[in-house]
Amino acid sequence: MLQILMGALSLGLLWAIITIGVYITYRILAIADLTVEGSIVMGAAIAAFTITRGFNPFFAIFLAFLGGLGAGLITGLLHTRLKIPSLLAGILTMIALYSINLRIMGRANISLLRVDTAYTVFENLGMNHMSAVVVLGVIFVGGLTGILYWFFGTEIGCAIRATGDNPQMARAQGINTNTTIILGLMISNGLVATGGALIAQSQSFADVQMGIGSIVIGLASVIIGEVLFGKRNFYVRLLSLAMGAVTYRVIIAIVLRLGMPANDLKLFTAITVAVALSLPVFRSYLVPLKKSFKRGE
C-alpha cells in the first residue's frame, strides 16, 4: 500500500505542474484551453528527442518549456488576432501539435530506458527511482509555486488576473487584453510542456498519445484542490493545486486497487469532473429543498 501511495505521490507531483498550468488558463484567464493535450506531449517529445541525442536532461526540460511557450503563443494569436473562439483555437493547436509531435519524435514513441534522465542525478546519490521523482517533483512544484506567487503579484501579473476577471474593466484601465491573454496562454503551456518532459523521463518513454484526457485530469485536480483545501488566498490556492493533483492520483490508485478496470479510468475521471463542475447547480436545488424541510412543509 505504501508503495502505491508513493507512486501516487510521485506521479501527482509531476501532474501538479500541469495542474498549475491548467489553473492559469481555466481559473485566472477564464479560458478552457485544450492546447494542453498537445503541449504536454510536445514537452515529452522535445525532451525525449534531445535526451536520446545526448543533451543534458535539464537543458532538455528547458527546451520543452520553450516549446510549450510556442504552443501557447499560437493558440493566443489564433484567439486574439484572428478572433477564433478560445475553445476552438485550443483544439486547432492541439490537432496541429499531434502532427508536429510526430515530426519531432520521428515515430509514435521514444524509449528513455537506457539514457541518463533528470532523475539520474538523484539516483546516483543512492535514492530509488520513485524517491528521485518525488524529490525533483517537490523542487519543481515548490519553485514554480514561489515564482508564480511572485509573478501574479507584479504589475503584469495583476494585469493578467484583471483580464480574466473583467476584460472590459482591464481595457478601461489601459491594459492590452490581447497581450495579457497571449502571455497567460504561453506561461500555462510552457508549464504543461515542462510537466510533460518530466513525466516522460519518469516513465522512461514519450508517446504521441500520452496527452489524451490530460485537460480533464488537470481540471479534476484543480477542482479537488479547491474543494478540499480551500481558496482563502492566492498562496493557499497555488498549494492546493499540488495537493489536488496528488489527491487525484491517490483516488485513482485506490479505485484501481478496488478492482476498477484501467480502461474505465477516463470515464471515471470525466464523470468526476462533470459532477464536481455541476455541484453549484445541485446546491441551488438542494438549498430551497432543505429550507422547506425546516419549515415543515
Next chain:
Amino acid sequence: MLDVKKVTKIFNHRTVNEKVALHNVSLKLEKGEFVTLIGGNGSGKSTLLNCIAGVYPVDKGSIIIDGKDVTNLNEYKRAVVLGRVFQDPVMGTAANMWIEENMALALRRGQRRGLSWGITNKEREHYKELLKTLGLGLENRLSTKVGMLSGGQRQALTLLMATIKKPKLLLLDEHAAALDPKTAQKVLRLSDRIIKENNLTTLMVTHNMRDAIRHGDRLIMMYEGQIVLEISGKEKQKLTVEDLLVRFGAVSGEEFAEDSTLLS
C-alpha cells in the same frame, strides 16, 4: 478638450438590420466643462460615449481628445487619457480582486506594466486617504474582494478609480441608473464633488431629465442619432422638466416616450 467631428456610426451596415446610430454628430467640450447628455432608448447617447471611448470604431468623422486625434486608437490606448464609469456596477471593477488591487490597476493606467510589485505600501496609504473621502468605511477593507461590495459602493470605487489619474476626459455612462434612488443621488453628489475638486472635463450620459438638469454646465439632448437640443448657462439653471418635455416635443415632433425619465 474633446472635439467630436461629424461622426457617423452605422450598425449592421448593408443588412436588413442596418441602424444608423449616429448621424453626423459634432460635439465640443471645453476644458473643465461638465456636459450632461440625455436621450431616450436608441437615441445614440451611449453609442456616442462608446465611440469616444474606442469601444466601437466610427464609420465616418474623427474624434480628438486634448488636441490628439484618437479616431484610430484602440480602446486600451485611449484609456490613458480617459476615466470611465459604466452603467452596470459590475463592469467597472474586477470582482475577484481586492479593493486595493483594483485601485492599483487604475493607478497604473497609461504606464508600462513591468515586473515590479503590482502594489506598494506607500500607495496603500494614498488609497486609504482617498477611500476615506467616500465616507463608506472602505478605507478599513483594503483587502476585501470587490465582489463583496454593494452596487453603490462599487460605483463609488469605480468613480475613484476613474479619476485617480486625473483623466483629460471623464465619461459617465448612466452610472447611477442601476442603483436605488437614494444611492443614485449619493453617487451623483459624489461625482459632482470629484469633478469640481479636480476641475475635470466630463460627459455624463443619463436618461433621467431631472439629473440632466440638476448637474453639469450644459445639457445636450439626442434623438435618433442626432443632437437636437443644447441648453446652457442661465437658461439651463432655470430649466424645468416640463420645459424640457415641451422643447423636446417641438424638435422631435413626438412625446418623450419613457416613463422612467419622468417618474424617477
